[in-house]
């Protein structure tokens with residue numbers, strides 16, 4: 001089975017921060033893959049821009065090196081690479097000075113009618129400066145879009161300011177706020193599963209679902225991001241955006257269509273229905289953790305504080321929490337969320353546990369009846385498993401077994417699984433906002449997260465330490481086990 005490729009119209013993608021880490025690791029490889037899939041129409045250009053002085057050819061060399069480093073050798077095609085390089089251009093610009101902007105304007109004005117996307121692959125402190133320069137140099141056309149990434153603020157107030165700053169220059173429909181989790185294949189499959197099957201939706205509520213678990217586990221540590229991460233922590237870095245977006249897709253009401261506003265309206269309602277976590281209940285409903293030295297699959301690893309090189313810090317590298325949604329569909333159904341760095345393995349999944357059967361007709365010899373679970377695996381080994389009870393095959397008495405109906409996508413479909421950025425970068429060109437966060441969503445997420453941060457502060461809730469290479473602090477296990485449930489750590 002193969003996927004259908006529909007080319008997008010020609011575009012000019014300007015990547016500010018074009019020589020940075022995001023461009024090198026994600027954006028350039030994603031654009032290359034889309035070109036190779038036949039999704040570009042000609043003439044399409046990619047324009048790198050940053051402060052460094054560089055010629056077009058030097059940028060082509062930079063991009064070639066980036067692709068060689070981040071793609072598999074089998075994915076690199078000589079002709080394809082030459083074609084990709086031919087569409088690359090470079091202009092040196094400074095967000096704080098006028099130098100270079102005229103050159104960029106001259107280049108872009110060669111094709112005034114073409115779709116024009118500005119990707120701000122730079123820190124949020126520069127969003128305002130770049131937006132203003134783009135406006136002041138008259139680079140905004142009818143077909144212009146701007147793409148920004150998290151962190152969109154570090155609390156509600158700074159998020160409001162940032163959104164205002166960009167909003168002064170661009171209209172909301174021109175602003176694409178990326179949450180790369182929404183571009184992941186299985187995340188979109190969650191929508192297909194829920195809304196293209198008659199099977200699940202009637203059961204998708206408090207009457208039939210016992211609880212939901214969301215886990216985003218990472219095996220990496222701080223990497224080289226101490227400056228950002230130590231000021232952010234896991235709640236801001238992962239929960240405020242990625243995990244709340246996942247929660248919204250699980251919990252939202254069926255939108256009337258895939259229209260961006262219809263989908264985002266429903267997600268917003270979920271965010272607004274989250275019950276507040278405050279100083280009164282924060283200790284019971286949240287756990288903060290920080291890793292100490294331990295082991296990864298590749299051997300011993302340092303603790304967080306050692307990685308900070310002697311720093312003192314109470315920043316959480318792990319968080320587990322119990323969220324509740326105050327509406328009719330989800331009354332009394334807890335959503336347990338956990339995420340952390342330096343955990344046992346890299347694994348993200350959504351687990352929906354259904355309620356047990358109301359009465360068993362089988363005798364004890366048949367064994368225990370386990371609850372049905374739907375496991376949606378985001379990474380690695382993307383796929384969906386529906387766990388069911390069946391009879392152990394063969395003669396003899398009735399013995400029951402819990403087995404998965406397994407649909408591992410890599411086996412089921414012979415297509416390369418695209419990186420999240422591939423879809424999202426081209427959705428910008430298609431002008432499709434469905435998988436992007438609207439301003440009010442980002443702000444509603446902060447409205448729920450801010451009181452948790454405040455409550456941690458007020459109650460002085462400290463990080464529990466956990467050994468690198470484990471599932472986090474024991475208190476996170478207690479958080480769910482107190483309710484008579486356990487974290488799903490199986491297949």
Ligand code: BG6
Pocket residue numbers: 180218237
């Ligand atoms: C980013 C976070 O948004 O997502 C990182 O800032 C994290 O800390 C990353 O490592 C995880 O993304 P993925 O796609 O590797 O799960």
